[in-house]
Amino acid sequence: MKSKRLGALFLAACFACAPLASAEVKTYEGTGEYVMSDFETPDIAKQRAKARAEQSCVEQAGVYVKSYTHTVNSVVEKDEVEAIANTIINITDVKYIVTPISETGGSFRIVATIKATIDSGRIDMWVARDHAKNIELVEQNKRLQEEKSKQDLEIIELRKKLTTVNNEQEKKQLELGVVNTDRKFLATQKIEEGQRFIYAGRYVDALESFSQAISLDEINVLAYRNRADAYYKLGDYKLALADYDKAIALDPKDAGTYCLRGYFYGMQKKIHYAISDFEKSIELNPKLVIAYCGRGIAYGENGDYDKALSDFNKAIELDGTYELAYNNRAKTYTKLGKYKQAIADFTKAIELSHKENMMIFYSRGDAYFKQGDYERAIGDFNKVLAINPKYMRGYASRGYAHTLKGNYQQAVNDFSKYLEYNSRDAIIYNTRGFCYQMLGNIKQANNDFAKAKSLGIKG
Known part of the structure; x- marks a missing residue:
């Protein structure tokens, strides 16, 4: 099987899922x-x-x-x-x-x-x-x-x-x-x-098992790598790093451990160290797809988008089914203002995903919005909110798209929903005020403009 998805990328959240009720x-x-x-x-x-x-x-x-x-x-x-x-x-x-x-x-x-x-x-x-x-x-x-x-x-x-x-x-x-x-x-x-x-998701029990493995075999690389993961999930980053270091000391030619430590450094925002580990991983295994993807993300964090694109291109060249490479290349294209390419990559990532990934739909909706295609942006934000009705950022974004499309009442509804969550967002009050104004509701518009001004908007 292609070695393409080794560790949790540092832009992705780590979470445990409960079995389905109908399991x-x-x-x-x-x-x-x-x-x-x-x-x-x-x-x-x-x-x-x-x-x-x-x-x-x-x-x-x-x-x-x-x-x-x-x-x-x-x-x-x-x-x-x-x-x-x-x-x-x-x-x-x-x-x-x-x-x-x-x-x-x-x-x-x-x-x-x-x-x-x-x-x-x-x-x-x-x-x-x-x-x-x-x-x-x-x-x-x-x-x-x-x-x-x-x-x-x-x-x-x-x-x-x-x-x-x-x-x-x-x-x-x-x-x-x-x-x-x-x-x-x-x-x-x-x-x-x-x-x-x-x-x-039983990380304390896992930590105990891996520690027992190390007490039985003090040179077991996999025991240290796994214990590092358990420490990380328990929030003990110092001990996690110590175990990654120990695993590398035991086997300095293991590309996978360098790659995992690279992701760890990335999660800690130590980008220079992350890039160094990804480079070592690639040197040891030039076909390790996720090392290219990890380094690409690290380059992106540094604002070096050309190098980031080069690494994502290489990852996709090695494995054209790697969803995360398409997703991150799309994000890079978005930052560069290349919305057409970004939308194509987000669409490919959605096709490859084994689940409905809310954030990919949101990111594609954002690219459509920036491209000026508000109808498709609204479609993607609809999908986001269908997946997670509590994702308040989705209401704000959909509200802006409705505003620019002239759907002022729908925009007011979305902004109102968002303000239930964040009642101190001056920009949203100001924008909702504009929508009320366009609907002819001058009283509500003036109330929102006044609220926005009190929160810092200069008008």
Whole structure:
């Protein structure tokens, strides 16, 4: 799958969505078996059996995820299906059956049985979220699964060697290797647990899971990257930055971590640092689409619109389905007064969006307004207010469009609605006064002009 939407862009709000009321809940049961050897602990063996049972449930849930996303016209590839299922699955019950393999004891067969649920509302959340957030989970899930496969092979190889070794010192070395592999395995489990908490908006629980992963495996890059995200969501920016720095120190060739830290710096308005990290990310991976998009936004923040456009063009060249690149290129065109190009890009972003994005409609309405196409501007502001009737800025903007179109009564209605929210906006009072004047309501017009003057309008 194209690596195009890695982290939350610093112009986008981060929020958790609740499942839809009509969500369908599916229940699955999975079993996993693990044979514990003489040199393993029962707790580790249970966790390994449980991990296999979880994988069974994830695979079953993946079939449903693929079918469900198809019904809501969202195209997801294999890696994303696996990531969705693994991230949103909810383990509700775990049971273990432990039986000795021989009468002499030592080795045991452990069978874990788990029950898990998957909620279609959580799939809707995934589809509706900014895909920049989702692709990070997809990439991490791939890395975690690869790491688990590697750990399984390592433990099998260590167990084979332990059955044949006679040298006591070599045996101790192999047993130490088992312990280290077990710790890495448990860390991986904690990272997956933490990601599920993050997705559910349980950031304190996520922080605890990632911290436990780090205590088990102090050089785990993904644990630090994820804990940084948890710290950020909890508002502890100093510790978030420290974890990003640690992840980069552990793996200075990981383009993704530089990109994530770049977004973090962007959110903190440290634009110079953000640009530097995006440049390093691009140097390490010239095809990392969202690094170009992130750097483009940073350039735009600095007012360097030509460089911003160049980066958005590159992002779209690499991935013509990247909604956020079109949206941000459109915003840049708007700032440059190129409204025709801006409208085309906003329209493309709307087509690509998996949800009705209120702000894209608002931005396109603003471009239509500035172009002088007040009818289409009103159409987009209507759409904005249909999505969110409490978005007061939408009433003000639609009021201005109605004013310039000569729809004075509609303008008065919109300005009045806006003034319920902000009763100290002198410009709105002044403009509503003009509309009243055009409607022949001189008394109301004079009241508004007087109110505007008292709030600072010079007339």
